[in-house]
Amino acid sequence: MGIPHGQAQTSKSEDHVSYLLRTTEPRPPVTWKNLATELQWVNVVALTAIPVLGIVGACHTKLRWETGLFAVFFYYVTGLGITAGYHRYWSHRSYKASTALQWFLALAGAGAAQGSIKWWSRGHRAHHRYTDTKFDPYNAAEGFWHTHIGWIVLKPRIKQGSVDISDLASNFIVEWQHKHLNVLIVLVSFVFPTIVSWLGWGDARGGLVYAGLLRQTFLHHSIFCLNSLAHWLGESPFDDKHSPRDHFITALVTLGEGYHNFHHQFPMDYQNGRRWYQYDPTKWFIWGCGQLGLASHLKVFPENEVRKGQLTMQLKRLRETQDNLVWPVDKTDLPVINWEAYQSQAAECPMILISGFIHDVSDFIEEHPGGARFITKFIGKDATAAFFGGVYEHSNAAHNLLSMKRVGVLHGGVPHILDEKNVPPSQRLRITRFNEPACRSDSFDEAEN
Numbered sequence: 001m002g003i004p005h006g007q008a009q010t011s012k013s014e015d016h017v018s019y020l021l022r023t024t025e026p027r028p029p030v031t032w033k034n035l036a037t038e039l040q041w042v043n044v045v046a047l048t049a050i051p052v053l054g055i056v057g058a059c060h061t062k063l064r065w066e067t068g069l070f071a072v073f074f075y076y077v078t079g080l081g082i083t084a085g086y087h088r089y090w091s092h093r094s095y096k097a098s099t100a101l102q103w104f105l106a107l108a109g110a111g112a113a114q115g116s117i118k119w120w121s122r123g124h125r126a127h128h129r130y131t132d133t134k135f136d137p138y139n140a141a142e143g144f145w146h147t148h149i150g151w152i153v154l155k156p157r158i159k160q161g162s163v164d165i166s167d168l169a170s171n172f173i174v175e176w177q178h179k180h181l182n183v184l185i186v187l188v189s190f191v192f193p194t195i196v197s198w199l200g201w202g203d204a205r206g207g208l209v210y211a212g213l214l215r216q217t218f219l220h221h222s223i224f225c226l227n228s229l230a231h232w233l234g235e236s237p238f239d240d241k242h243s244p245r246d247h248f249i250t251a252l253v254t255l256g257e258g259y260h261n262f263h264h265q266f267p268m269d270y271q272n273g274r275r276w277y278q279y280d281p282t283k284w285f286i287w288g289c290g291q292l293g294l295a296s297h298l299k300v301f302p303e304n305e306v307r308k309g310q311l312t313m314q315l316k317r318l319r320e321t322q323d324n325l326v327w328p329v330d331k332t333d334l335p336v337i338n339w340e341a342y343q344s345q346a347a348e349c350p351m352i353l354i355s356g357f358i359h360d361v362s363d364f365i366e367e368h369p370g371g372a373r374f375i376t377k378f379i380g381k382d383a384t385a386a387f388f389g390g391v392y393e394h395s396n397a398a399h400n401l402l403s404m405k406r407v408g409v410l411h412g413g414v415p416h417i418l419d420e421k422n423v424p425p426s427q428r429l430r431i432t433r434f435n436e437p438a439c440r441s442d443s444f445d446e447a448e449n
């Protein structure tokens with residue numbers, strides 16, 4: 001059995017992407033001088049001519065409501081060819097499709113004029129495997145325009161990362177579509193809507209302009225947003241390691257592919273918008289096909305694992321909040337003094353002992369809500385019992401504020417850190433990393449023993 005290419009030569013300390021970067025020769029950077037030879041002219045002409053002809057045609061062709069309605073309907077049909085077909089079925093295998101559904105998706109996808117299933121899925125698998133690296137064909141690190149259209153009109157600067165597409169190569173429909181793609185694009189994208197509008201309501205020209213050329217223009221940029229907008233606009237509720245984002249607007253323009261942060265975490269899930277209210281017509285279409293017996297084995301990632309991803313991000317944000325607050329000086333960083341020293345220092349500066357901690361209350365005497373007398377009478381004394389209900393049951397905020405006034409520890413006076421009274425309420429539940437002690441004072445106590 002052979003070792004997969006690339007892994008054999010990779011040293012243990014070097015990851016796969018670094019190895020590829022070291023061993024792959026990129027094409028020279030694009031300049032004005034070499035632009036003509038670096039452009040993919042077929043794509044440039046197609047992406048310019050289709051919108052120009054569409055706009056010019058629209059200026060000279062009245063829009064009939066039947067044609068307009070059909071154009072929108074056909075936009076969804078051909079769009080689903082990409083989202084439900086190329087993307088969720090062939091690239092990610094997120095469900096099983098019957099032969100009839102596969103034919104429908106292959107033809108509809110051809111009508112989106114975005115390359116063949118084989119070419120598209122190969123690039124998309126590389127996009128998932130090498131996200132945000134040079135081997136991702138639409139690497140978000142190279143900016144919005146590169147991911148939107150730059151990668152299509154310019155020759156790739158570096159060969160995209162390797163992926164396994166053996167399952168696609170053995171699929172007859174995929175191979176057939178790849179072989180006849182150019183004819184299929186012309187037939188499905190332009191001839192078909194022209195004929196439907198002509199036979200249906202006698203508007204061949206409108207069919208070509210609105211349901212052919214303009215629909216194609218909108219669909220191109222709509223699907224391009226799956227690579228650009230979806231890696232640029234919105235939130236990262238599941239993982240912020242890479243660029244994919246979740247946003248309703250992206251979902252709106254990409255037939256539901258806008259929950260892209262979720263998708264990159266759980267790419268084999270047939271849904272992009274997991275919640276019922278999230279706009280994802282593609283998942284509704286696949287679900288509907290399932291109800292009709294055209295699709296089966298719709299994959300859904302376990303809710304428990306999805307929630308773990310969400311919790312991780314929530315904890316991360318809470319940790320940032322925690323780190324941006326000022327906390328009491330830790331027990332281990334405070335000077336330890338005996339009773340006599342406490343007495344002599346309290347005689348010079350108002351200090352109060354509570355729970356073994358010595359607190360400097362000089363700036364608080366006048367601010368004490370219960371009156372200055374309840375502080376001054378405890379100066380140089382142990383006010384633990386009074387603070388915790390003997391005189392008044394203080395609030396959490398009072399306890400938190402008190403801990404900020406710690407200036408020392410009475411020798412042998414601090415009870416064990418696990419005593420709740422000893423820990424300010426704001427520090428009883430804290431976020432700690434796996435390699436940090438839950439509380440610094442814990443290690444201090446261990447060291448003492």
Ligand SMILES: [Zn+2]
Nearest residue numbers: 226227244260
């Ligand atoms: Zn992506």
Ligand SMILES: [Zn+2]
Nearest residue numbers: 124128263267
């Ligand atoms: Zn994907």
